[in-house]
Amino acid sequence: MVFQQIVQGRSRNFAYLFASRPGGSGFVVDPGPDPVPDRLLEIIRDLRVSVTAIILTHHHADHVAGTVALAAATGAAVHAHAETARLLSGRVRVDRLLVDGATLRWEENLAAVVLATPGHAPGSSCLVVNDTWLVTGDTLFIGDCGRTDLPEGDAAALFRSLQRLKGLPDHLAVCPGHDYGPVPIRRLGEEKEHNPALQAADLAAFKAIP
Numbered sequence: 001m002v003f004q005q006i007v008q009g010r011s012r013n014f015a016y017l018f019a020s021r022p023g024g025s026g027f028v029v030d031p032g033p034d035p036v037p038d039r040l041l042e043i044i045r046d047l048r049v050s051v052t053a054i055i056l057t058h059h060h061a062d063h064v065a066g067t068v069a070l071a072a073a074t075g076a077a078v079h080a081h082a083e084t085a086r087l088l089s090g091r092v093r094v095d096r097l098l099v100d101g102a103t104l105r106w107e108e109n110l111a112a113v114v115l116a117t118p119g120h121a122p123g124s125s126c127l128v129v130n131d132t133w134l135v136t137g138d139t140l141f142i143g144d145c146g147r148t149d150l151p152e153g154d155a156a157a158l159f160r161s162l163q164r165l166k167g168l169p170d171h172l173a174v175c176p177g178h179d180y181g182p183v184p185i186r187r188l189g190e191e192k193e194h195n196p197a198l199q200a201a202d203l204a205a206f207k208a209i210p
């Protein structure tokens with residue numbers, strides 16, 4: 001297996017590279033701001049990975065800015081939720097739509113299950129990769145969650161999405177969309193213990209988190 005977490009830009013975005021093995025095929029999540037594609041491409045070349053998919057967790061510019069360049073360099077198909085495709089409104093061409101519950105596969109040992117998790121953005125999506133990693137975009141951070149005060153944000157939807165993530169197994173490694181926490185990756189079980197966004201008992205308590 002190949003797993004790489006790449007920090008990028010002033011907002012400390014995380015891009016991810018997953019592949020079946022060095023020399024195998026795989027996908028990139030959220031190729032963010034330039035010049036990140038250069039760094040990503042270097043890693044992709046070093047590991048001889050054939051990137052067949054770019055998966056966007058949502059439409060915000062800091063998560064998608066490198067998509068066109070990376071797709072041109074690799075030939076990868078861009079995957080995003082229908083709402084993300086709509087909100088990108090042509091800035092990035094989306095080739096395939098992410099559907100809740102769908103499983104995407106690469107070779108015999110790499111699979112990503114799609115979870116639609118609206119709230120931070122209407123098309124926000126998370127991925128469970130190989131029952132090991134939980135890629136959360138801006139839905140869940142280490143110790144925090146995404147904001148909902150942007151134009152398309154919806155606190156009630158985010159609360160429901162976080163409750164859904166809370167129902168996933170503790171062993172999953174949370175891979176957030178930004179390096180905002182005390183550590184870059186943490187087990188979901190620890191988030192359930194320490195993250196106020198996962199501890200709120202109801203929507204009112206969730207909205208009251210400072």
Ligand SMILES: [Fe+2]
Binds near residue numbers: 058060120138
């Ligand atoms: Fe965002």
